Amino acid sequence: MLTFDDGPHPEGTPAVLEALGDTPAVFFLVGEQVERHPELAAEIAAAGHEIALHGYRHHNQMRVTPSALKDDLERATDAIARATGRTPALYRPPYGIFTPAGLALARRNGWLPLLWSRWGRDWRANTDGAEIALLATRDLQAGDVILLHDADWYSSSGSHRRTAEAVPRILEAIEARGLYPTGSGSGSTEGVLTHST
Numbered sequence: 001m002l003t004f005d006d007g008p009h010p011e012g013t014p015a016v017l018e019a020l021g022d023t024p025a026v027f028f029l030v031g032e033q034v035e036r037h038p039e040l041a042a043e044i045a046a047a048g049h050e051i052a053l054h055g056y057r058h059h060n061q062m063r064v065t066p067s068a069l070k071d072d073l074e075r076a077t078d079a080i081a082r083a084t085g086r087t088p089a090l091y092r093p094p095y096g097i098f099t100p101a102g103l104a105l106a107r108r109n110g111w112l113p114l115l116w117s118r119w120g121r122d123w124r125a126n127t128d129g130a131e132i133a134l135l136a137t138r139d140l141q142a143g144d145v146i147l148l149h150d151a152d153w154y155s156s157s158g159s160h161r162r163t164a165e166a167v168p169r170i171l172e173a174i175e176a177r178g179l180y181p182t183g184s185g186s187g188s189t190e191g192v193l194t195h196s197t
Contacts, residue, residue: 012160
C-alpha cells in the first residue's frame with residue numbers, strides 16, 4: 001500500500017496524484033491543511049483514493065494532553081468529512097507515535113491504526129527521487145505499507161517535489177516484484193501490497 005502523509009498541498013498533492021495515475025493510495029490528511037485547501041482534499045477523494053486521519057495539527061501525541069488530543073482529532077475528522085464527504089477509517093499519528101490515550105481514542109472512534117513497514121525518508125533535504133524510491137522499495141514484499149509525504153509543511157522545503165519524482169520509480173519497482181498496490185478497502189489492511197494476477 002502506498003500512503004502519503006501531511007497533505008493536502010497545492011503543489012505536492014496534484015503532482016503526486018498525477019504520478020499515481022490510476023494506482024490507488026491512502027492519503028493521511030492534516031485537518032488544518034484540509035481547511036486551507038478543501039478542494040484538494042475533495043480531489044483526492046474524487047480520484048478514488050482512501051481518505052485517512054493524521055490529526056488537525058501535526059503534533060507529537062506525547063506533547064499534548066489526552067483532552068487536547070481528543071479535541072484535535074475531532075476537529076480533524078470534521079474538517080476532512082466536510083471537504084471530502086467521507087469519514088476516515090484509518091488513523092496514523094504524526095511521527096508514528098501513539099500514546100495510550102491516542103490508542104484508546106482510535107478504539108473508541110473505530111479508527112484502524114496504521115503505521116508503515118517501508119519508508120523513503122522523503123522529508124529530508126539531502127535526498128533525491130532515486131534514493132527515495134530505493135529506500136521505499138528495498139526488500140519490498142506483499143503486505144508492506146510504504147510511507148511517503150505529498151506535502152512539505154512539516155519537513156524540508158521542496159521535499160514534495162522529490163517525492164513526486166520518486167513515485168513513478170516506486171511504481172516500477174513494485175511492478176517488477178510482481179506486486180500491485182491496493183487501496184485499503186475502507187479501513188482494512190488486507191493485501192496492502194498484493195501479488196499481481
